Amino acid sequence: MAKKMATRDAYGNALVKLGETNRNVVVLDADLSKSTRTSKFAEKFPERFFQMGVAEQDMMGTAAGLAVSGKIPFASSFAIFATGRAFEQIRNSIGYPELNVKIAATHGGISVGEDGASHQAIEDIGLMRMIPGMTVIVPADAVEAEKAVFAAVEHQGPVYMRFGRSAVPVIFDDSYDFKIGKAVVLKDGSDVTIVANGLMVEPALTAYELLKDKGISARLINVHTIKPLDVETIVSAAKETGAIVTAEEHTVVGGLGSAVCEALSENYPVPVRMIGIRDRFGQSGSPEELFREYEMTPEHIAEAALDIVKKKSKLRG
C-alpha cells in the first residue's frame, strides 16, 4: 500500500529545509501554526517566525512589509481565512505591488472534513487566480508539495499554494520533475483527457484504470499550476483526444475547470465535463463521505469521461 502523507506536512518539512539554506525566508502564521505545520519552522528558527495572532489581514500586510525589505515571507493560515478574510490585503498590498510573498494555505477544499463548510475553502483558487500576476499552485501529493515550495522560493513574485489537511497517497517519487507552469502528462491516451490537480489527481489515476478496463484510452494531465496555465499542453490534449474532463476539489465556478474552459474556448473548443463542487457549500463528514456526496470519486470521473466520449462521437456524427 502506498505511503500516505498530508501535503501540509510536506510544506512544514520543506520550510525547515528552506530555513537552513535561505536566511531570507521568514514565516508568519495566524494562530494556526500547529495545523499549518509552520510550528516546525517556528521551533527551529524562532527569530524568523512571526506569530501574528488571529489577524489574517494584518498578517498579509506585515508579510508585504517584510517583502518590501527583501525578505521572502511565507504567510500561512487555512485557505478560507488566508484568501477569504484577507483577499483585499492580498490584492492591494501583495498582488498590485508585485511583492515576493508566498501565501501558503492549508486545509483547502472539502477534504478538511468534519469541521464543516465554514472551514472548507472551495473558492480560494478562483479568488487567487483573478489577481493579476499571482501564481497559483495546487500540489497533488507530498513530493509535489515540497518541490512546489522550493520552486516558489526561486520564483520572484507572489505565489499562492494550496495544501490539504488529510493524509493522501504519495504518488510521485523524488525523480518527479516539477516546474511552475508546466503541466505533467501522467498517462498518455487518445480517447479523452482527464485534467486534474491537487487531491483529485489520485482519484483520477484510479479513474484512468477504470476506463482502461472499459477499453477507453484516457490521457491524464496533472495541472498543478493553475496560473500561469499550461495552455499548450491542454490545447494539444484537446486536439489529440477531442474531449476533456476536469477534476478539482473546488467549486467549478472559477477554478481549474473554468481555467481549462477559458483556454479551450479561445483556442480549440471541445466538449468538457467538470467534476467539482456545483454551487454548494461543503458540510461536515469524513473526506471519503464528502467526496462521494459531492460526486468527486474515481467512479464519477470515469462516468463523466465515458459520457463525454459518447458525446464526442455524436458530435462527429
Added chain:
Amino acid sequence: MEKESLDKLKERARRIRLQTVKSLGEAGSGHPGGSLSLVDILTVLYFQVMHIDPKDPSWEDRDRFVLSKGHAAPALYATLAEAGFFPKEELLTLRKLGSRLQGHPDRKRTPGVEMSTGSLGQGLSVANGIALAGKLDGKDYRVYVTLGDGECEEGQVWEAAMTSVHRKLDNLTAFVDNNMLQIDGNVEDIKSLRNIGARFQVFGWNVIEIDGHNMPEIAAAIELAKATKGKPTMIIAHTIKGKGVSYMENALDWHGAAPNAELTQKAMGELEGDVRG
C-alpha cells in the same frame, strides 16, 4: 540630513501646498483636503528628519515612509518632487494615463514611494513588516507611517496596532492626521474616535498629541519618539483639513473633489501670497 531653518521649512511647505493644489487642479480629480492637512508633517519628515537619498531611492539604510492614507498622494508626490526624487514638472501628469503618478501611490512606478497604498487600513501592517525586517537585519533605519483619523475605523488598523506593541517596534513612528473629517461627514458623527490618543495608549503605544501644523512641535515629537525604547510611538497630529487654502479649510466638500481652473488660481494666489512662508 542637515537641519533646515524653520523659515526654510515653512517655505518648502508653502511650495509643496502650491504644487499639490496645482497638480490637483490639472488632474481635475483627487483629494485636496487630506493632502493639505498632511503637508507640514511631510515637510518635517522629508526635510528635517528622514535619512534619504533622492538620487538613490532604494539606498538600503534609508528611513522608510508609508503613506497609509494613500489618497494624500498629491501631497506626497509634491514632497518627493521638492526633495528631488523626480522633476516638479511631472506633477502635472498626476492621474493621467501612463503617468508615474497614479491616483494613489504605486511603488512600482514612483521613485521614493516605499509602498503602494490607497485602500485604507493597510499601511500600518506594512510599516510593521518593514520595522520587523529592520530589527531582524540589525539596521538602524526608522519607519514612519501616516494614517487618517477616519482610516482608524478600519479593523486592520487595530490588529496592526497590537502587532506594533507586541513586537516592541520602537523603530516605528506613526502619525494620525487628525483632521476630523471623512468623506461622508464629521468623524465624530460617522463613527466616533473620541479620545483616539487614549485608545492607542490603552493598546500600549507611546502617544504624543501635537498641533500638526506646528513644525517645531512635529520635530520635537519625533525626537521624543526616537528616544522612546521598547514601544512604538503614535503622534496624534491635530490638523485642519484643506490647511492653507481658505475655502478648503475644514470644508467637507474638498475631501475628494479637485478645484476647477478658477478655484485653482484662487488657491494658488493665496499660497503664493502667503507671506508667512
